[in-house]
Amino acid sequence: MTRLMMTVNGELRAVEAPPMTRLLDVLRLYLGLTGTKEGCGEGECGACSVIVNGLLVNSCLIPVGQVAGATICTVEGLGTPEQMHPIQASFLKHGGAQCGICTPGMMMAAVHLLEREPHPSLVQIQEALAGNLCRCTGYQKIFDAVRLAYAAGGEE
């Protein structure tokens, strides 16, 4: 067991875990942040995406020992039902929330893009979400939600 400190969604948290424990499991099982999902568990689907020190990562591939002292943002850190992040409001408004497994990771990838480019082109959105897979209804509404997150009034 190793005692690690990290800042998660603005709070300093202490975790006692074997250093090879996946960050995904630390978030979900040790810290109770179950918004981050497991899809493939192999770095292919993006469902487990979180932002670590400003970088978008697949938390299923990161041993927690590598993120000691890091600043981590998960979907729980974006907003609240009363005060949603613009990407959450836009996913709600434009039907981007298609399933509960993929949506948190999609939103983290979108936020990572929007922090650098609030008004992205379709190509930029497609590239930013290339690591986030959907097997249900497709990507159009997700792309619309990302594109319109910071549009005036959330409209075209």
Ligand code: FES
């Ligand atoms: S669960 Fe991590 S990339 Fe699929």
Ligand code: FES
């Ligand atoms: S959004 Fe999850 S499979 Fe399509």
